Amino acid sequence: MRSFVRAAELGQLQRAADELGVTQQAVSKRIASLERELDVRLFTRTARGVELTLDGQAFLPHARNIIAGVDRAITAIKPGSRALRIDVLGLRSAQAVVLHDYWRSHPEIDLDVVTLRVNDPRVAVAAVQAGDIDASFRSVTDPATLPHDVRMVHAFDSPLELLVGPRHPLASARTLTPSQLRRHRIWVPGIAPRSEWAEFYDQLATDFDLRIDAAGPNFGNEVLLDILADSADVATLVGSRDRYVWPANHDLRRIPIVNPALSYPLSLILRRENPHPGLRAIIDHLGHLSPPPTPAWRPSWATTPRHSGEDLDRTRR
The missing domain is CATH 3.40.190.290 (D-Maltodextrin-Binding Protein; domain 2)
Structure with missing residues (x-):
């Protein structure tokens, strides 16, 4: 499938082979095997290389989706192999400010700050489940509705x-x-x-x-x-x-x-198993932020603040 997609995108079997680290003959055999499995021709040969047939054009977006799904599955069990990806409500929000402060002190961290631009926190939970993001600064006001493989920990309060x-x-x-x-x-x-x-x-x-x-x-x-x-x-x-x-x-x-x-309570949603190793330092940093002035009001659904390192240990267990 990867051989097909790269050949389609590059227009040449040799260039696809070079990127994949195999021979051109190996790429040709893989594509021929795929064509036999599908019982269609995916490419026609030209003087410049290869071009997609109509069937190949129809198949290409689905092939890309399959490869993306495989990649997400792999990164879900090997999260340390890529940048730590955290969702924030907005780039001017307290979560983004706190992450920026941390990154300025630790510029070596490979950090990717994203905004999902969704209002329903359940969408963010699904993105964490799928491995599209490693964590999200969202709160599910009824923690009992969280999937079994996702956990929510207190991050910090924003007065x-x-x-x-x-x-x-x-x-x-x-x-x-x-x-x-x-x-x-x-x-x-x-x-x-x-x-x-x-x-x-x-x-x-x-x-x-x-x-x-x-x-x-x-x-x-x-x-x-x-x-x-x-x-x-x-x-x-x-x-x-x-x-x-x-x-x-x-x-x-x-x-x-x-x-x-x-106090607006901010939580962090992450996977229970195999959280990205970069989350440990982030959560420890959140645990050392100054608390809100006392006395403080928090909504009834807010989770009880704990030491963030203990929260991550509980997540790993």
């Missing part, structure tokens, strides 16, 4: 801050308590159904009687920051480690929320 423009009535505050946020419109566009943050904000609003508004389309962070800069009544919530950049004339204010601190 929330209120982000407001200079005309907002709370703009001059140095800190705020949750009770001071009541009756103020807190706009959080993009709260997607079935997402972990939908459940987080629903419980937050209920427990503290907050007015959290997700109405309207989500045009991205830049538009949200522009609106906050011009508004006298709209605020939003951001994580203390989230990275946001805005023009100096926006004069936005990030105000910590205390007594209690509102």
